[in-house]
């Protein structure tokens with residue numbers, strides 16, 4: 017099985033389409049989505065509808081999805097995120113709102129090898145950014161490969177023979193990651209729609225369960241187009257600016 021793994025699309029349809037058209041993504045059999053389809057970007061309905069049409073075999077909600085569909089308030093968000101969340105609430109169609117409302121919290125078991133969550137297996141809102149945080153998440157995971165998002169930072173940590181090892185983080189996490197039989201992994205594909213590791217390209221990964229390999233990918237997309245839509249929608253200008261620097 018070859019999984020296409022997407023996280024933190026954040027209503028950026030240009031980034032999503034570029035990823036879906038990327039040759040490694042086209043070779044995948046099934047889609048996994050790690051949450052935050054909406055929030056920040058100007059195309060929440062287009063993104064939700066595109067993902068719905070692709071029928072992911074597993075998908076969890078993110079914190080922005082919860083706020084966008086009224087399951088949670090934006091009180092914990094910073095002013096920019098709150099302004100974007102309020103705009104998203106007003107823009108989402110009732111049907112797409114219902115769809116987000118029905119998304120399950122993680123962790124969700126996909127098969128014997130893989131599980132997915134938004135933040136961490138023990139808390140859907142936790143931020144895992146380093147090896148120390150990762151150990152707690154690895155201990156809480158039920159499957160050898162735990163895929164998560166939320167931080168918008170590509171990260172891979174290996175736990176083998178009680179040793180924790182940072183495989184890579186940010187733009188340095190690139191290429192192929194072999195999955196060793198007697199190890200456990202915690203892997204973040206980075207963000208499709210709002211990368212924050214200094215690389216503005218959309219991030220995603222592919223996971224081949226037969227070859228036991230993960231490949232980390234980055235793809236160029238029409239950043240200027242996504243930025244123009246954010247400005248046209250009256251969303252905070254910062255949300256457009258950060259896309260060109262990947263922050």
Ligand code: ZN
Pocket residue numbers: 024026052078080166167168
């Ligand atoms: Zn996010």
